[in-house]
Amino acid sequence: xxxxxxxxxxxxxxxxxxxxxxxxxxxxxxxxxxxxxxxxxxxxxxxxxxxxxxxxxxxxxxxxxxxxxxxxxxxxxxxxxxxxxxxxxxxxxxxxxxxxxxxxxxxxxxxxxxxxx
Amino acid sequence: xxxxxxxxxxxxxxxxxxxxxxxxxxxxxxxxxxxxxxxxxxxxxxxxxxxxxxxxxxxxxxxxxxxxxxxxxxxxxxxxxxxxxxxxxxxxxxxxxxxxxxxxxxxxxxxxxxxxxxxxxxxxxxxxxxxxxxxxxxxxxxxxxxxxxxxxxxxxxxxxxxxxxx
Numbered sequence: 001x002x003x004x005x006x007x008x009x010x011x012x013x014x015x016x017x018x019x020x021x022x023x024x025x026x027x028x029x030x031x032x033x034x035x036x037x038x039x040x041x042x043x044x045x046x047x048x049x050x051x052x053x054x055x056x057x058x059x060x061x062x063x064x065x066x067x068x069x070x071x072x073x074x075x076x077x078x079x080x081x082x083x084x085x086x087x088x089x090x091x092x093x094x095x096x097x098x099x100x101x102x103x104x105x106x107x108x109x110x111x112x113x114x115x116x117x
Numbered sequence: 118x119x120x121x122x123x124x125x126x127x128x129x130x131x132x133x134x135x136x137x138x139x140x141x142x143x144x145x146x147x148x149x150x151x152x153x154x155x156x157x158x159x160x161x162x163x164x165x166x167x168x169x170x171x172x173x174x175x176x177x178x179x180x181x182x183x184x185x186x187x188x189x190x191x192x193x194x195x196x197x198x199x200x201x202x203x204x205x206x207x208x209x210x211x212x213x214x215x216x217x218x219x220x221x222x223x224x225x226x227x228x229x230x231x232x233x234x235x236x237x238x239x240x241x242x243x244x245x246x247x248x249x250x251x252x253x254x255x256x257x258x259x260x261x262x263x264x265x266x267x268x269x270x271x272x273x274x275x276x277x278x279x280x281x282x283x
Contacts, residue, residue, distance in 0.1 A: 006173035007166040010224070014165025015158045018219035022154050028222040029231070029255045035223060036263040044270040057172035060190060061197065061224045062165070063259070070263050074271035078278065086271040090264045096191045097198065097225060098260060102252065104202040105233040109240045109248050112206030 002056050009051070009058030032063050039067025069093045123147060157218055164217030168224045172197055194225060201226035205233040231255035 021031060039062075042048040048068040052059040059065055073093020077085030091098075123144040131137040175196045179189035204210040210230045214221040221227050232252055239251035253260075277283045 002177070003170050003173055007170045010169025010172075011162040011166025011220075014217075014220040014223045015162035017223050018158045018161035019154070021219050021222075022157055028227065029258060031219070031222055032228060032231070032255065032259045033262045036259050037266040040263065040267040040270055043267075044274065057176055057193065058166075058169045061169045061172040061193075061226075063223060063225065063228060066225060066228070066259075067263055067267065070267035071270050074267050075274055078271060078275050083275060086268060086275055089271065090267050094260075094263070097194050097228070098256075100195045100198045101202075101229045101232045101256065104199055105229070105236040105252060106248065108202050108206045108233050109236040112237050114238045114241070 005055045006058035006061075009055035010061060011058075013059075013062045013064065035063040036067040036070070039064030039069075040071045041067075043068035043071035066094065066097060069097075160216060161218045161220035161223075164213065164220030165223055166220075168197070168220070168226055172224075197224070197226050198229040201229035202233040205230045206237060210234075228256060228259065 017031060017035070020026075026034075039048060042051075042064065048059065048064065049072070052065065052068070060069075070090045070093055073091075074086060074089035077089025077092060079085070081088065123140050125144060128137060128140045128144050131140055172193050175193040176186075176189050179192045180186065184192065201210060204213070210221065210226075211234070214227075214230070221230070232255070235251045235254050235256075236248050239247040241247065242251070243249075274283065
């Protein structure tokens with residue numbers, strides 16, 4: 001059942017963004033920025049976490065889940081360490097995603113050749 | 118013949134200039150390729166849905182191996198990012214993106230793809246100003262605005278907490 005939920009919620013988020021992209025002609029980079037900010041706002045409003053609890057990877061794999069993770073990290077850091085958490089929690093929570101993307105991509109640049117031309 | 122379709126012949130042979138203009142506009146509208154919105158949306162739905170389902174599969178696998186939910190989720194991210202980077206290097210992700218549209222942009226794999234594609238493409242421009250700078254072309258704005266917006270929201274949370282509201 002969790003696979004069905006993940007498929008439908010993840011698919012619905014992507015479909016909604018596709019409609020948005022087709023109507024606005026925004027580039028993928030802008031779409032990603034909007035999604036992350038939107039995820040952070042929905043996280044702060046307390047809407048996104050229940051969605052992740054229900055849909056699992058369907059809500060956490062889209063970049064809006066990344067935004068939610070950022071906010072969640074900051075909130076937890078504030079609860080734990082007080083004011084310094086505002087500056088600490090975001091990178092702590094997103095460390096795994098950003099580090100792996102950078103590290104693996106750098107290694108990939110040794111291994112693979114550009115096929116753009 | 119289709120009555121609603123206007124051929125270029127109709128346009129040229131029309132004597133009344135006003136009618137010709139109308140016909141011409143209709144003709145241009147007919148021959149301009151339009152995005153198939155419904156099909157695009159369905160493709161995005163399926164590709165995005167499948168990527169999320171694969172993610173769920175890895176989370177479940179890692180939880181079966183005895184990891185707690187949060188750690189399993191982190192290893193799931195690592196796995197999806199690794200897969201995306203490899204598929205980007207093999208030039209498969211770009212083909213998938215052509216088909217899946219937003220379905221390949223929205224998931225974390227799209228983020229990883231944007232990082233890996235930049236790293237591979239700009240390595241000829243050098244380690245520092247090629248890969249080092251360009252690797253952040255797309256992920257840089259995402260990180261900046263993600264960190265900034267959550268910082269603002271975090272400040273709000275902090276002061277609401279101090280005020281005893283939350």
